[in-house]
Amino acid sequence: MISILLNIVITAAQVVGGLISGSLSLLSDALHNFSDVLSLIISFIANKLSSKEASVSKTFGYKRAEIIAAFINAASLIVIAVLLIKEAVHRFLNPQTIDSTLVIWLAVLAIIGNGFSVLLMKADSKTNMNMRSAYLHLFTDMLASVAVLIGGLLMKYYQLYWVDSVLTAGIAIYLIVVGYDLLKSSFNVLMLFTPHDIVIKDIVETVCKIKEVKNIHHIHIWQLNELEVHLEAHVEFYENISLSEFDEVLTKIEKVANDEFNINHINIQPEFNRKDPKDIIVQD
Template sequence: MAHTHNHSHHHKEKGRNLIISIFLNIVITVVQVIGGLLSGSLSLLSDALHNFSDVLSLIVSYIASVLAKKKASTNKTFGYKRAEIIAAFVNAAALIIVAVILIMEGVERFKNPQEIESNLVIWLSLVAIFANGFSVLLLKNDAKGNMNMKSAYLHLLTDMLASFAVLIGGLLMKYFKMYWVDPTLTIAIAIYLIYMGYHLLVESTRVLMLFTPGSIEVQKIVDEICKIDVVKNIHHVHIWQLNDDEFHLEAHIDFNVDIKVSEFDAILENIEEILYHDFGINHVNIQPEYGKCDSKNIIVQD
């Protein structure tokens, strides 16, 4: 059963959007580092550090999206389809590491508060909001069905929100001299980064560890397939997610009768339709058995 789609135009558009976002974030990072040093604003420097992590994450995402398009070969039978999942894992881990660094810097600034040039903070945060907002809009649609693009999108979205926080902090410092707002916002941004990064880290880890996708219940699949008349049982089941688009199942099926290969093909086609339409599994590998002495447990440790 084949389910093929033409994604070439979408891949080109996705790559172009990533390149534009990389360029914008390089510009923002350089401007914010200079502005943060001149103004003395830790929240601006922390936003610059986050932007720099954005640049790295977007580059990783771009490389992964390019690799994912490479064809399979005899020594890479799956090609580079896992590249984007690895990129999502790396980017999520980077979000958390950057967040921890920001918390440490924020605590240090609480101990040693500094007066800050708020006008520069306000204007640079406005520039970052518009630039990151544009990048967020570019990647929004791609992020819906792709873990790699979601990781890049989250980097940009959190940075846009961080820039909003920096802007509010700049206004409070300018008009109310509330300089404690600067490290407070830095720590708040960091906590939010940890929250966002943790969920993506867990999601990508589940895929890399070949865990059963959370949306799939193994027992329901077993019950459904066992409704087919000639099926005695289904055992030795493995279900995993290769990437955002491919869900695989392999299993052994015991038959009540010694059926022909042609009969098995018809049954297999029926099973494939059930698994695809009811469970979203689009790659199926079934080993037929009749009277074989092996473990009949649904889950068998290989």
């Protein structure tokens, strides 16, 4: 909430300053700051929703809310970046005189405000995709403000007004790079793709080392969010074991899955001489 309020103030100041000074890089930074406000609001709401309890109509609760927020924020970064590049090219071909003093002071204001917000979110950004999306918005905006400050100094002392357009394009390209990485990560989670650090072949080999297990097949692995990785599979046994014996084997599977693959939710269907496809991956 502190970051949201700070960015509203910074955005308003940069819009007014950009219009008065004629600086495109300052306006682009203001646009990026405005996207920060929206992304922070989305992240804030998603964070609150994710803590709501599950119910009979929402058995997973709202745990995916933060992943959706990360996806929206990443997509917005890329869209904004493309618009900035388009405008930067136009301004580069048609350079304008800019009030560099105003640009410099507003860039300093943005650096201080965004720098404080970045420090507030740094710790949580390491463990939460939603917080990382908000952190990236703020961190890239702080870097953008540094670039605007450098551009303002070059314009003030060397009258290099084309620098404004070049800096805008550079900021936009950086936004695309960081935005794409986050977009891909959140998209993979939403599409129920297997986490990139889990090799299904290794899971099969590990589980099959348990002496009672004949094979493991029909496997699905997905992330619900950044804290929960789920595995469901069919496990065929050599013998027609009892439920109590199955529970013992299940405990072993849960242990290796958690210890070696960081999978913390297991759902196993036990089988004995069942006539079903034994492929590791079966299309439902």
